[in-house]
């Protein structure tokens with residue numbers, strides 16, 4: 001990847017550690033903590049984030065793919081790692097060899113894992129994935145007990161727990177989440193009645209971690225709050241989170257336009273009066289969404305400057321008429337703190353009708369990352 005160096009993307013590991021400690025403080029002492037680091041740690045960088053979480057005492061890591069799990073092992077991280085999406089049958093051998101645990105919901109994968117474990121003289125740790133109402137991965141509730149009975153044929157599999165995912169844990173109305181939790185508890189009870197211990201059952205994402213203590217079970221698995229954002233922009237968590245990612249640049253050109261000038265492709269903005277314009281060397285090639293066109297803002301000297309016209313591939317224009325004497329080279333914050341002002345992941349997400357998760361991934365994946373607080 002060849003990238004522009006004019007966008008400065010920073011990842012603050014001290015803020016990540018702070019967020020970890022805040023979340024850990026919301027859990028009882030016996031509850032295990034899985035840091036969710038899938039999708040390259042939400043765009044923050046898998047290994048630096050995983051290393052920081054492990055150093056703080058995280059018990060588990062959750063990743064999206066076998067590849068991510070292997071990267072953790074090659075870096076020498078020996079703690080339990082769960083492959084949240086499960087695996088394909090032909091991935092069983094390297095999964096077992098690396099001692100990675102698997103979210104399981106397919107009989108053919110159970111068979112492949114048992115065969116690989118048998119051949120390697122090991123056990124394969126699995127978490128049985130149940131769909132309690134997310135409508136995504138997992139066995140339907142009525143299939144859980146029959147599936148478990150089928151696993152008795154595979155003593156090479158160590159069934160560590162049931163796992164499920166909540167669809168609306170971040171919403172004010174708790175009724176659907178309570179129904180999912182009830183469903184999950186009922187299944188746990190039924191399975192335990194049949195002799196399955198299931199010591200490591202878990203369902204809590206970030207939202208459930210702070211809003212549903214009874215969802216903690218044996219382990220919590222937050223993602224987004226580690227990275228400093230609430231799961232839903234309109235609901236404030238009970239702890240002070242620090243943003244981990246920030247994006248800055250410097251003004252590339254300043255110019256004064258007369259009234260009646262159009263700005264950028266498509267001529268979607270025309271200056272109503274004389275306008276001081278700053279051209280910034282950041283665009284959608286940097287993951288800075290074109291949907292921010294005429295909607296977003298940046299911060300210069302702690303004050304807001306609105307985006308004028310369309311965001312381009314490598315350039316974005318902002319109006320600085322209300323700011324005194326802006327010069328070329330002036331620092332600009334696109335995400336993060338400037339003076340007393342701050343632009344959050346949720347601010348950027350709002351301009352693009354998306355969520356902070358997608359903003360962090362887009363920016364983090366498109367720019368070289370500089371680490372602070374290492």
Ligand SMILES: *Cc1c(COP(=O)(O)O)cnc(C)c1O
Nearest residue numbers: 036084165205206221222223224
């Ligand atoms: C991504 C993910 C999480 C973390 O969710 P957040 O909303 O980021 O806390 C937890 N569990 C599973 C299965 C996930 O896919």
